[in-house]
Amino acid sequence: MTNHEELLKLFYCILKKMKKEWSTQLQGINYSQYLILRILNRSGPQKAAQLAEVTQMTPGAITSATDKLVAEGYAERKGDKEDRRVVFLEITDKGKEFVESMAEEYNKVTMKFFQGLPDEDIQHLIRIYNKIWDNLEQ
Template sequence: MVENRELLELFVNTLKKMKKEWTKQFEHAITPSQFFILKTLKHSGPRKATELAEVVQMTPGAITGASDKLVSEGYAERKGAKEDRRVVYLEITDKGKEFVESMIEKQKNVTARFFEGLSDEDINHLIRIYKQILHNLDNRV
């Protein structure tokens, strides 16, 4: 493989700037991790903290802290399982669902700005390249 310092620098700088733009969308609301938790709950339904931790790749302790904030803001609520009250599920509220939808719309707008000026062919090349990178990362031993 050709060592290309410019590629690495461009990649790192692009990621930093993209992250900064994404993070701006969450100012005065919740963290990106908390948003990912809400998005997961919206798409998969109520989850136990241990399940959420695995899906969103956070520690159970971090999930508890994030869940506390989501509950206090009214975006989620805790509910005990009917069959075993010791088991607690985190569930998204209607307010949380509305928030997720509004954030997804904002993300679409931000993402569109990232790729302005690129042809469909260029975007398809990027998709292919990112899939290959993910494949390489998933298959590391």
């Protein structure tokens, strides 16, 4: 196995495990649904196409995820006043409370991933993550 193959394998395995850990902390929704709520809480009402682009999910997956959020009362669909064909997803007060209550727990779980790493390794990760971010921004 080449270094690049090993890197990709580890990256996907770690990402999958991280999503699983985050999902175990969420109460009745999955990580993708939580991500949608965080986006709505931070950015305001969004069209499904906007959410699909930001989350890198398919439109069908967005519809499925948002149906559950609406059913649970975390979000609601609202039509555009000027164009009734346009529908926005908006976070509800219940959704805002949920996101805010989970933020600290989410951060605790995330910090657990880096537990035991020496400061030098943390600095290397910060440098690496910044480089990855730069690559994604180009």
